[in-house]
Amino acid sequence: MAQFSRRSFLQASGLAAAGLASPIGMPAILRSAQAAGPVKLGCLFSSSGTMANLEGRLNYVVKMAADEINAKGGVNARTIDVLVSDPASDWPLYAQSAKQMLQQEKVAALFGCWTSVSRKTVLPVVEQENGLLYYPLHFEGDENSKNVVYVNSPPASSVLPAVDYLMGEEGVSAKRFFMLGSDYVWPRTINKQLKGYFKSKGIPESAWKEEYVPFGFSNFQTLVNQIRAFADQGGGQPVVILTVVGNSIPDFMREFANQGIKATDIPVLGLDMVEADLEGLDTSKLVGHLNCWAYLQNAKGPANVAFLKNWADYVKAKNVPFKGDVAIDPMVSAYDSVHLWAMAAAKAGSFDVPEVSKAFAGLSFDCPSGYKISMTGENNYVARGVFIGSVNDKQGFDILWQSKDTPKPVPFSPYG
Amino acid sequence: MTLWRLPLLIAGLLIAAPACAAGAEPAARAALVEKLCGNAGQMGEAAAALSTLAASGTPEEIGWAAPLARAALDKTLACDDTGAVLAATGTDAVTRAPRAPAPDARTPVLSLKNRAVFEQADAALALRSAADPATRTAALATLERRPAALPEGLLEAAAQGETDPGLRTRIETLAQTAALNAADPAARIRAIGRIAEHPSRRALTQVEALAKDPAYAADPAFRQAVDAGLATIRRGIALGDALATLYNGLSFASILFMAAIGLAIIFGLMGVINLAQGELIMIGAYVTWLVQQGLRQAAPALLDWYLVLAIPVAFLVTAGIGIALEALLLRHLYRRPLMSLLATWAVSLFLVNTVRVVFGTQNLQFETPFYVSGGVPVIGDFIFTWNRMFAILFAAVTLLVTWATVRKTPLGLNIRAVTQNRDMAACIGIPTRRVDMMAFGLGSGLAGLAGLALSPIYSVNPQMGQNFIIDSFMVVVLGGVGTIAGTVVAALGIGQINVLIEPLWGAVAAKVIVLLMIIAFLQWRPEGLFAVKGRRK
Numbered sequence: 044m045a046q047f048s049r050r051s052f053l054q055a056s057g058l059a060a061a062g063l064a065s066p067i068g069m070p071a072i073l074r075s076a077q078a079a080g081p082v083k084l085g086c087l088f089s090s091s092g093t094m095a096n097l098e099g100r101l102n103y104v105v106k107m108a109a110d111e112i113n114a115k116g117g118v119n120a121r122t123i124d125v126l127v128s129d130p131a132s133d134w135p136l137y138a139q140s141a142k143q144m145l146q147q148e149k150v151a152a153l154f155g156c157w158t159s160v161s162r163k164t165v166l167p168v169v170e171q172e173n174g175l176l177y178y179p180l181h182f183e184g185d186e187n188s189k190n191v192v193y194v195n196s197p198p199a200s201s202v203l204p205a206v207d208y209l210m211g212e213e214g215v216s217a218k219r220f221f222m223l224g225s226d227y228v229w230p231r232t233i234n235k236q237l238k239g240y241f242k243s244k245g246i247p248e249s250a251w252k253e254e255y256v257p258f259g260f261s262n263f264q265t266l267v268n269q270i271r272a273f274a275d276q277g278g279g280q281p282v283v284i285l286t287v288v289g290n291s292i293p294d295f296m297r298e299f300a301n302q303g304i305k306a307t308d309i310p311v312l313g314l315d316m317v318e319a320d321l322e323g324l325d326t327s328k329l330v331g332h333l334n335c336w337a338y339l340q341n342a343k344g345p346a347n348v349a350f351l352k353n354w355a356d357y358v359k360a361k362n363v364p365f366k367g368d369v370a371i372d373p374m375v376s377a378y379d380s381v382h383l384w385a386m387a388a389a390k391a392g393s394f395d396v397p398e399v400s401k402a403f404a405g406l407s408f409d410c411p412s413g414y415k416i417s418m419t420g421e422n423n424y425v426a427r428g429v430f431i432g433s434v435n436d437k438q439g440f441d442i443l444w445q446s447k448d449t450p451k452p453v454p455f456s457p458y459g
Numbered sequence: 460m461t462l463w464r465l466p467l468l469i470a471g472l473l474i475a476a477p478a479c480a481a482g483a484e485p486a487a488r489a490a491l492v493e494k495l496c497g498n499a500g501q502m503g504e505a506a507a508a509l510s511t512l513a514a515s516g517t518p519e520e521i522g523w524a525a526p527l528a529r530a531a532l533d534k535t536l537a538c539d540d541t542g543a544v545l546a547a548t549g550t551d552a553v554t555r556a557p558r559a560p561a562p563d564a565r566t567p568v569l570s571l572k573n574r575a576v577f578e579q580a581d582a583a584l585a586l587r588s589a590a591d592p593a594t595r596t597a598a599l600a601t602l603e604r605r606p607a608a609l610p611e612g613l614l615e616a617a618a619q620g621e622t623d624p625g626l627r628t629r630i631e632t633l634a635q636t637a638a639l640n641a642a643d644p645a646a647r648i649r650a651i652g653r654i655a656e657h658p659s660r661r662a663l664t665q666v667e668a669l670a671k672d673p674a675y676a677a678d679p680a681f682r683q684a685v686d687a688g689l690a691t692i693r694r695g696i697a698l699g700d701a702l703a704t705l706y707n708g709l710s711f712a713s714i715l716f717m718a719a720i721g722l723a724i725i726f727g728l729m730g731v732i733n734l735a736q737g738e739l740i741m742i743g744a745y746v747t748w749l750v751q752q753g754l755r756q757a758a759p760a761l762l763d764w765y766l767v768l769a770i771p772v773a774f775l776v777t778a779g780i781g782i783a784l785e786a787l788l789l790r791h792l793y794r795r796p797l798m799s800l801l802a803t804w805a806v807s808l809f810l811v812n813t814v815r816v817v818f819g820t821q822n823l824q825f826e827t828p829f830y831v832s833g834g835v836p837v838i839g840d841f842i843f844t845w846n847r848m849f850a851i852l853f854a855a856v857t858l859l860v861t862w863a864t865v866r867k868t869p870l871g872l873n874i875r876a877v878t879q880n881r882d883m884a885a886c887i888g889i890p891t892r893r894v895d896m897m898a899f900g901l902g903s904g905l906a907g908l909a910g911l912a913l914s915p916i917y918s919v920n921p922q923m924g925q926n927f928i929i930d931s932f933m934v935v936v937l938g939g940v941g942t943i944a945g946t947v948v949a950a951l952g953i954g955q956i957n958v959l960i961e962p963l964w965g966a967v968a969a970k971v972i973v974l975l976m977i978i979a980f981l982q983w984r985p986e987g988l989f990a991v992k993g994r995r996k
Contacts, residue, residue: 091812093922096820213499215571226967256966259926261917262714264707264847265961271840275660277668290918293822297916301834301844307575308604323822323918325832331574364819433568435534441568 087155092132179376218279224286239458306331344413496538658695699839712954727941737924743910781903939987
């Protein structure tokens, strides 16, 4: 590693300042040649706390994608350096880490957040610092910041198609809905929109019920009793729309199976349920329950084969403390994020956020899901495919239904 | 068509040729198999056809159809251009001649709707054809879930062919239940009686719907049967709900008690606020997992009993950690309570991160032995779940053993003496230092046992301990520091109140209300429910 004397540091920063001061009028090649050294990207995923098991693996995916790009010569003739922080599943800490990365490390883009509450705390920071946050989770929509790229789907292209499927002939002709969520912004907003959607379909208010539990809640005995009572009231096929997060998901599913309820009696649509949540569960009693994402591990196509192989190799080579044979949607979305950012930066010939943002229009990328995902200039949303998965007995999901192409994302829901 | 498929096709034709002579049947079979490999609608038709076969087919036809329904459910049906192959046996689905599937064979995934009809078809076929009575009983249990959707004539045929007398009675009962909407009024009245024997909200909905039936107004006997049935069902539901509330409260109380009892001893004896208590619970669960893994290697036959075999191991390991903690760290901090609080917090962080580095952050995979999986419906909507029962029994045994240790052993006598008056106990020759160490070990070991008892209910990961620390302090403080009786009563109270409030105002409000009640109670009685009589510093 090069030794930095105070003097050479001053020289370097002087040069950098000069470079910053006169970027206009210089060709892009010259600019990037001047700003030597790698370009930095920041990760905001927790390696500790309740979200660690889910978010932790995304750090490695971002690094893996960066390695891929570096192996092809980097972006704008500079290699990518990924910085990792640990916001410890503590929402205010996400904002603090974001600020530090943007102000001190001068990262070109941030990749991070799982829960909507963490994204909401980071939002004012990226807007104030004019940074760029790539958010890899499907979420409640109703937000459109120029400083956030919403890589995953808003409800109109994830939750609603899944609910439509359940209500349709091919699904179970669902008529009654038990909405159970953790008590925070994502479940509450999703359920608000769903209620609006049900109303628009002429479903009476008596046909749904809404319940919330605190974060990290695990004693679901009484709630599962309530669900059974709700289901037995008659009036059509009941379904559970589950928006609890973290460890509440496996704990709920375990109690659900223990009380003898099968997917053919009351199917559960787990909106945040991924393969990783099924680790440690006996899924033979849970076969048939549903989830909906923009990627499932069983997606067909060469892009997915390549992605799964790369991930398995990466896990082995870098001794990553996560399973090499499990891939979940947010991993793929984080992977897409890095590539989308690199493509935008290359197209703009710059790492400046306004320049990169201008380059979003018309980007497209061959996502491991098998869809060609794309961005338009209208908003910072990415058009993704839709998958509905069904739990199988091997702790994974089979693809039950998938969309023909990538529906155009609708950021603001008309339903609530 | 590519060339390499030709031999396969020819082979298929050759095998099919003799069967063709038998007439239209093979063509119908091939059409059925084709539907099984078709789209969701066609698969639904195929399932209906299989159900009909189960009701009215010959034994040979039923024997042919049974593996098909099973294969569709198990995803072992490999569909290719020439039909389908049963992957489980490696035979053609139509002719049952051995053949391998084409390399591009696909396995159809059942939609949710089809899964229900296939489960029914599979159960119906198994009821008619399975050799093992246990399989037939399981199949009947599946059919009992939806008696209204059964194909006509299935139960009559099954009852005729049934050799097991107990099973035959059950089939006949089910047949009577299914006759709720039959033409014969006597059969309907009998069906109402049968349904009312197993009261549940579903039964209530079914029978309530009959009040709108024209026969209800016209036929007094029918009306009487419906009213009597409704009354029985309503009574059953009320009783079931009361029992369920009690059971849920008891099970939550047992969890709270297990988490708190170790803390009660440590906090009561030494006044040390041990923030690492939750992590000792977590370590108890990890030790249980290690025992399970060890058994898997060394003695797979005993694997189902790992929860029992892990009891001494979990206790000793966590007790050892507790003793080490006391001897190395807390011993030097007794006169500085704030420091000991910080020190135990540091220990808790250390333990969480050590476990995370060694085992990773994912949830551990536990075997679910038969004695902690599933449940039995008792009455109304009350289901007796075995994993909760395990926790309740475990808590009861722990309570007994702890009580006996504290009340009936010399160690317990010493612990009580030191708790009541440390200086006086030292004066009469009790080695207070050693008592501290042993008591800390006992408290830690109990936390380890809590981890063991909770592993069939909760997810086990490095963070699991943090969920329990607040709840367990709540119980200890409410119960009165250092009393076992107080801990029991507080756990029962908090558990039951939580369960009562939850259905009314939701789980979030239940937590808030319980906390407010505890605060109010402690205003009135700061020493808790049961205070130790004696002089405290």
